[in-house]
Amino acid sequence: MRKVLALLALAVASPALAETPHLGQPVSAADMKAWDIDISRDGKWLPPGDGTAAQGAPNVARRIVGEAGPVGF
Amino acid sequence: MKRRADQPEQPNRQDIEEVAGNGLLHRRALLGKGMAAGTLLGSTLGPLATGAAAEPLTEPQWGLEIGEDTPPYQSPSKFSQKVARTLSNPKFEPRSSIARTPHHLLEGSLTPNGLHFTINHTGIPQIDPGRHKLLIHGLVKRPLVFTLDALLRYPLHSRPAFVECGGNSAPLFSPKPIQSDLQALHGLSSCAEWTGVKLSILLDECGVDSSAKWFVAEGGDAPHLMRSVPISKGMDDAMIALYQNGEPLMPGNGFPMRLLLPGWEGNLNIKFLRRIKLVTDPAMTFWESQVYTEPMPKGKSYNFTFINEVKSFITRPSPGVDLKQPGLYELSGIAYSGKGKITKVMVSADGGKSWAEAALQGPIQSKAFTRFRLPWRWNGGPAILQSRAWDDQGAFQPTRAAFVAERGQLDREPPVTAFRNHHCNVITSWAVSSSGKVSHTYA
Numbered sequence: 001m002r003k004v005l006a007l008l009a010l011a012v013a014s015p016a017l018a019e020t021p022h023l024g025q026p027v028s029a030a031d032m033k034a035w036d037i038d039i040s041r042d043g044k045w046l047p048p049g050d051g052t053a054a055q056g057a058p059n060v061a062r063r064i065v066g067e068a069g070p071v072g073f
Numbered sequence: 074m075k076r077r078a079d080q081p082e083q084p085n086r087q088d089i090e091e092v093a094g095n096g097l098l099h100r101r102a103l104l105g106k107g108m109a110a111g112t113l114l115g116s117t118l119g120p121l122a123t124g125a126a127a128e129p130l131t132e133p134q135w136g137l138e139i140g141e142d143t144p145p146y147q148s149p150s151k152f153s154q155k156v157a158r159t160l161s162n163p164k165f166e167p168r169s170s171i172a173r174t175p176h177h178l179l180e181g182s183l184t185p186n187g188l189h190f191t192i193n194h195t196g197i198p199q200i201d202p203g204r205h206k207l208l209i210h211g212l213v214k215r216p217l218v219f220t221l222d223a224l225l226r227y228p229l230h231s232r233p234a235f236v237e238c239g240g241n242s243a244p245l246f247s248p249k250p251i252q253s254d255l256q257a258l259h260g261l262s263s264c265a266e267w268t269g270v271k272l273s274i275l276l277d278e279c280g281v282d283s284s285a286k287w288f289v290a291e292g293g294d295a296p297h298l299m300r301s302v303p304i305s306k307g308m309d310d311a312m313i314a315l316y317q318n319g320e321p322l323m324p325g326n327g328f329p330m331r332l333l334l335p336g337w338e339g340n341l342n343i344k345f346l347r348r349i350k351l352v353t354d355p356a357m358t359f360w361e362s363q364v365y366t367e368p369m370p371k372g373k374s375y376n377f378t379f380i381n382e383v384k385s386f387i388t389r390p391s392p393g394v395d396l397k398q399p400g401l402y403e404l405s406g407i408a409y410s411g412k413g414k415i416t417k418v419m420v421s422a423d424g425g426k427s428w429a430e431a432a433l434q435g436p437i438q439s440k441a442f443t444r445f446r447l448p449w450r451w452n453g454g455p456a457i458l459q460s461r462a463w464d465d466q467g468a469f470q471p472t473r474a475a476f477v478a479e480r481g482q483l484d485r486e487p488p489v490t491a492f493r494n495h496h497c498n499v500i501t502s503w504a505v506s507s508s509g510k511v512s513h514t515y516a
Contacts, residue, residue: 020274021226024217027208032216035208035348038289038299041357 093429095422173260184263191325211350214280233441237262240492264442268316285351293347301355336411336440370481381411385462396509399453410464424457
């Protein structure tokens with residue numbers, strides 16, 4: 001019975017979805033890896049490597065030049 | 074003010090009701106129609122054929138010869154070359170390039186595409202639209218890649234929306250009024266009609282997991298600028314914009330596609346959009362944990378200030394758009410709110426002692442520029458012009474004093490182009506001297 005209700009709910013919810021074009025192409029995790037570059041706030045998705053914030057700061061200062069100096073764009 | 078039916082309309086300047094101090098007239102006084110008394114035609118307002126007679130009329134050269142060829146894509150008249158953006162980095166040094174909209178030279182409620190403000194951090198990418206792709210992935214049932222051709226087959230939606238940098242109006246954090254023009258003070262805000270695909274349609278097709286509370290949007294140009302956006306905005310009025318005022322997006326505005334989050338901080342409206350990742354928490358990127366934050370007086374900072382609050386400013390007159398001689402002028406300006414529609418703009422000519430309600434040019438649309446106008450008879454004396462806007466969510470512009478009491482101000486005057494703090498929506502004040510010169514002031 002629960003299954004039937006769930007199917008019914010899906011049937012009610014889906015007509016609007018079915019009317020959109022669905023032209024997105026599926027993509028595998030391996031094929032999107034080169035673009036998956038964001039890092040979670042706990043650092044979980046960082047690529048392999050090491051270093052500290054203090055060691056990295058000069059790199060940031062060298063590579064990012066802001067409109068108003070090192071702080072602010 | 075009654076008039077008998079047989080009484081001809083007499084031009085009578087005294088008919089025009091002064092509704093607030095220092096010469097502000099009723100907002101209907103210039104419309105000629107729909108006035109309560111029905112007598113206040115435009116002709117009653119102006120000086121009636123005063124001054125010297127016009128010179129004899131002659132045929133100018135352009136009326137006697139063939140003009141120039143028709144270009145495939147029109148450019149403005151060579152006599153309108155001053156109607157241009159100001160550039161922060163004209164030599165294209167290795168830093169951000171910021172171009173500001175000349176509001177003081179424009180009218181109406183839409184910004185021409187060539188004059189829309191832009192900020193680009195590593196130049197303007199030359200993206201081949203045939204090779205650009207948009208990936209939606211993360212906490213979805215089906216990660217999908219969309220091409221531009223695919224998106225053009227989706228139901229399209231058009232709406233006007235302003236886009237405003239979080240750093241717009243930042244010069245007003247200065248402890249002293251910076252003597253610069255409207256373009257420098259408020260030129261990082263523009264409004265266009267955007268056409269594109271509602272993001273909610275694409276998210277539905279991907280099947281959003283119930284654990285997804287945010288999405289990270291990323292640009293395809295070299296900085297790969299990323300911002301975190303609550304999923305609720307994505308399901309509300311977010312759009313993948315493909316057209317700007319009817320034509321494909323300008324390269325500096327995100328060609329071939331950008332994220333449009335109507336009413337929200339400009340930097341969130343990711344240009345050259347190539348990726349949307351659904352996640353449980355914000356990514357705390359450089360742009361949202363360092364750059365676009367608001368330092369507070371006691372050493373803490375706001376972050377994730379999404380909404381651009383209600384704002385207005387008078388565009389004419391304004392610094393550099395001075396007054397020639399006493400007489401009748403139309404004050405003109407722009408109002409907008411990231412929360413909804415503008416409901417009211419009040420204007421003062423005496424530094425806020427008294428206020429008159431401006432006429433709003435319709436149609437008034439949510440999260441878009443609304444042009445306001447008000448007739449003003451300048452008597453040739455000093456005046457301080459201000460505008461203050463209200464929106465349909467009950468928000469209104471703070472006075473600068475009230476704003477500074479809460480948010481603080483800078484210790485000393487910054488360069489006019491710097492963004493040392495963000496999201497300033499205080500009342501702007503223009504001082505008019507008895508010579509007609511207009512300058513920036515605090516009042």
